[in-house]
Amino acid sequence: MIIDILTIFPAMLASPLQESILGKAVERGLIEIRLVNIREFASDRHQTTDDRPYGGGSGMVMKAEPLAGAIARARAADPPTRVILLSPQGRPFSQRLAWELSRERHLTLVCGRYEGVDERVRCHCVDDEISIGDYVLTGGEIPALVVVDAVARLVPGVLGCSESPAEESFANALLEYPHYTRPEVFEGHPVPEILLSGNHAAVRRWRRQQSLWRTWQRRPDLLKEADLSDEDRELLAEVVGGDAGSGS
Numbered sequence: 636m637i638i639d640i641l642t643i644f645p646a647m648l649a650s651p652l653q654e655s656i657l658g659k660a661v662e663r664g665l666i667e668i669r670l671v672n673i674r675e676f677a678s679d680r681h682q683t684t685d686d687r688p689y690g691g692g693s694g695m696v697m698k699a700e701p702l703a704g705a706i707a708r709a710r711a712a713d714p715p716t717r718v719i720l721l722s723p724q725g726r727p728f729s730q731r732l733a734w735e736l737s738r739e740r741h742l743t744l745v746c747g748r749y750e751g752v753d754e755r756v757r758c759h760c761v762d763d764e765i766s767i768g769d770y771v772l773t774g775g776e777i778p779a780l781v782v783v784d785a786v787a788r789l790v791p792g793v794l795g796c797s798e799s800p801a802e803e804s805f806a807n808a809l810l811e812y813p814h815y816t817r818p819e820v821f822e823g824h825p826v827p828e829i830l831l832s833g834n835h836a837a838v839r840r841w842r843r844q845q846s847l848w849r850t851w852q853r854r855p856d857l858l859k860e861a862d863l864s865d866e867d868r869e870l871l872a873e874v875v876g877g878d879a880g881s882g883s
Contacts, residue, residue: 636665636666636667636737636739636740636741636742636786636787636790637666637667637668637669637712637714637716637740637741637742638666638667638668638669638741638742638743638744638783638786638787639669639671639709639712639716639741639742639743639744640668640669640670640671640743640744640746640779640783641671641673641702641705641706641709641743641744641745641746642670642671642672642673642746642774642775642776642779643672643673643674643684643746643748644746644774644776645670645671645672647776648670648776648779648780649670651780652668652670652780652783656787656788656793656794657783657784657787660787660790660792660793663792665790665791665792665793666787666790666793668783671705671708671709673697673701673702673705674701675705676700676701676702676704676705676708677698677700677701678700678701683698683701684697684698684701684702684748685697685698685748685749686698688750692750693750694749694750695749695750696749696750696751696752696753697747697748697749697751697752697753697756698753699752699753699755699756702745702752702753702756702760703756703760705745706718706743706745706756706760706761709743710743712741714740714741715740715741716741716742716743717736717739717741717742717743717762717763718743718745718760718761718762718763719736719742719743719744719745719761719762719763719764719765719782720745720747720752720756720757720761720763720764720765720775721744721745721746721747721764721765721766721767721775721778721779721782722747722751722752722757722764722765722766722775723766723769723770723771724764724766725763725764725765725766726763726764726765726766727765727766727768728765728766728767728768728778728781728782728785730785732765733782733785733786733789734789736782736786737786737787737789737790742786744775744779744782744783745761745775746774746775746776746778746779747774747775748773748774748775765778765782766778767781767782807861807862808857808858808860808861808862809846809847809849809850809857809858809861810846810849810850810853810854810857811846811849812841812842812843812845812846812849813845813849815827815830819831827841829841840870843867843870844870844871844873844874847863847867847870847871847874848871848874848875851871851874851875
């Protein structure tokens with residue numbers, strides 16, 4: 636997978652992309668991440684990428700020409716790319732969307748700044764808009780890192796265990812079950828006995844029940860989207876009672 640990140644502050648992204656799982660995936664050639672400085676596509680000697688908004692008002696707006704030029708360069712590359720603007724107005728980012736994007740061969744992420752980008756870029760140059768939450772940041776660089784991290788780890792081979800993504804929170808519309816490791820007792824709190832039993836079937840059942848229970852406690856809205864089996868409903872009813880599948 637190739638990921639182009641279009642930004643006026645490439646230094647904000649360079650270091651995080653070299654660390655941990657992302658850095659190792661790049662070293663192994665599983666993903667290629669290219670930082671593109673939008674300023675290089677500006678037409679003046681000062682490399683201006685923003686200007687005052689028509690109609691007045693506070694703040695600055697990112698100019699259309701440099702952005703369009705950077706996007707055109709990304710589109711000219713092979714394989715074809717899907718261009719995504721990181722924006723508070725975009726559709727909410729989710730694990731489901733991360734899975735969708737992980738199947739792309741080439742992604743281009745556009746990092747907005749200031750009051751936003753010229754509307755003509757939004758309407759005519761990008762394919763999609765994504766928001767990582769209902770709040771406003773100083774720019775799209777941090778959202779770009781969030782999207783890259785969530786998507787890249789789903790690319791085959793990036794994670795050491797191929798089953799890990801399928802078991803994580805939100806992978807099946809549920810939160811993940813709790814985890815424990817050594818020591819067996821920490822400050823008087825022991826590891827649940829079932830995890831020490833060696834009974835793999837019982838452990839799987841306990842983990843599924845804990846996942847259902849934790850989702851019911853913390854994110855009951857997710858249960859409305861979950862495809863629960865009859866066994867799931869029975870497991871949940873054991874700990875919450877009532878209409879276990881309603882999320883209420």
